[in-house]
Amino acid sequence: MVNFNVRFPDDLHARVRTQAAADRRSINSEILYLIEVGLAAVLADAGSPGGDPTTPALLPEKPDSSSA
Template sequence: MVNFNVRFPDELIARVRIQATADRRSINSEILHLLEVALATVGEDAESPGGNSAAPAPLRGKPDSSPA
């Protein structure tokens, strides 16, 4: 397993913490679960009729965080 450091906004980590508690998981396990679910959904969208897997996902975050 690889260690990967990620910075989270305070509001987002608070939401993850609440969800982890509700699901009786550690925060790490909850983040892994959410990523797996999200990536599975992306794979399903690419296979659905009319799904455009070549189109990039919209950027999220602060407006100044987009690439130049």
């Protein structure tokens, strides 16, 4: 696994921290999840007719982690 350092603006860090707590995940796991979902959405949009890979796609809803 690659160790990668990134700087976040304070407001974005707070949003990720809040979402991670709501999903009962670590901040690191939440960031990885969001990257995976975002990349999957971009790939799906790029493959659709008229899809523009330079335009961000809307993220799908996350599964409810409280039932696990």
